[in-house]
Amino acid sequence: MEKGKKIWMDGILIDWDDARVHILTHTLHYGLGVFEGIRCYLCEDGRSVIFRLPEHTERFFKSAHIAQMEIPYTPEEINNAIVETLKANDLKEGYIRPLAYLAEGSMGLYPKNNPVRVAIAAWHWGAYLGEEGLKKGIRVKISSFVRHHVNSGMTKAKIVGNYVNSILAKREVVASGYDEAILLDTDGYVSEGSGENIFMVRDGVLKTTPLTSVLDGITRDSVIRIAKDNGIRLVEERFTRDELYSADEAFFTGTAAEITPIVEVDNRTIGTGKPGPVTNTIQEIFFDVVKGKNKDYIDWLYYID
Numbered sequence: 001m002e003k004g005k006k007i008w009m010d011g012i013l014i015d016w017d018d019a020r021v022h023i024l025t026h027t028l029h030y031g032l033g034v035f036e037g038i039r040c041y042l043c044e045d046g047r048s049v050i051f052r053l054p055e056h057t058e059r060f061f062k063s064a065h066i067a068q069m070e071i072p073y074t075p076e077e078i079n080n081a082i083v084e085t086l087k088a089n090d091l092k093e094g095y096i097r098p099l100a101y102l103a104e105g106s107m108g109l110y111p112k113n114n115p116v117r118v119a120i121a122a123w124h125w126g127a128y129l130g131e132e133g134l135k136k137g138i139r140v141k142i143s144s145f146v147r148h149h150v151n152s153g154m155t156k157a158k159i160v161g162n163y164v165n166s167i168l169a170k171r172e173v174v175a176s177g178y179d180e181a182i183l184l185d186t187d188g189y190v191s192e193g194s195g196e197n198i199f200m201v202r203d204g205v206l207k208t209t210p211l212t213s214v215l216d217g218i219t220r221d222s223v224i225r226i227a228k229d230n231g232i233r234l235v236e237e238r239f240t241r242d243e244l245y246s247a248d249e250a251f252f253t254g255t256a257a258e259i260t261p262i263v264e265v266d267n268r269t270i271g272t273g274k275p276g277p278v279t280n281t282i283q284e285i286f287f288d289v290v291k292g293k294n295k296d297y298i299d300w301l302y303y304i305d
């Protein structure tokens with residue numbers, strides 16, 4: 001990541017290097033905090049757009065609701081603060097990271113009066129899984145770490161502590177030479193990547209995991225709509241790893257990962273070993289949409305200037 005200039009902390013823009021917290025910040029010890037990941041794109045006409053900002057802000061508040069944290073701002077105030085942060089960093093394109101955390105106060109597992117604080121950072125972030133990965137596809141491996149049980153980690157919420165599971169999985173597979181991890185759910189079905197939802201294609205039908213143990217991804221939702229609008233049949237259904245092994249195509253979706261083709265799973269080539277036609281179509285439409293070229297989804301774009 002590239003360092004930015006300013007970070008918004010509870011209404012004040014602080015110099016990047018001075019954006020610090022107390023060491024007894026509760027979230028730092030126990031992991032109860034919530035965050036978002038949002039992208040801003042530069043359009044051909046020189047204007048900047050935030051992709052599906054209201055939906056991201058809504059999920060931020062939903063995550064906080066699940067985590068029983070009360071964000072001391074309105075969604076509108078958060079939206080404005082995000083725009084302010086982008087401008088303070090002179091960012092026409094980049095990644096935005098709002099974080100709500102429990103500040104210092106009491107320690108222990110009953111943080112009754114610790115204030116909820118909010119910070120928003122933004123920086124330039126290129127292709128999450130590499131430019132090459134975005135174009136040619138990546139090699140993935142199913143991790144030995146299983147996704148949170150639905151009654152253990154609250155997987156619909158972007159809770160800070162949930163990501164320990166993702167880091168364990170990612171480190172495990174990267175150490176074995178793969179680009180990204182897939183986690184299975186506690187019943188043994190495919191759930192999602194360390195920070196992405198997953199889709200597979202078989203005989204022209206697109207399949208993604210239902211919203212049981214996975215995050216309700218905004219990119220996932222966008223792909224579902226793009227598929228439906230373009231006559232691609234889509235089912236939300238659990239699938240096994242061997243079904244994925246024999247898929248014609250597969251890809252990950254995420255704000256950071258965008259639409260990243262998967263060309264290998266557990267040393268089995270997926271389809272031809274190259275991004276397939278459905279993946280390419282969806283990826284092309286997606287990038288046209290986020291860059292303001294495809295006006296059919298203009299309602300997804302939040303122009304900031």
Ligand code: PPE
Nearest residue numbers: 037195196197215217218219220254255256
């Ligand atoms: N599942 C998980 C577990 C997840 O973290 C993400 C986003 C998704 C699915 C896709 O959701 P969406 O971005 O709304 O399409 N992961 C974020 C964090 C990445 C990071 O390394 O940090 C992201 O893509 O911003």
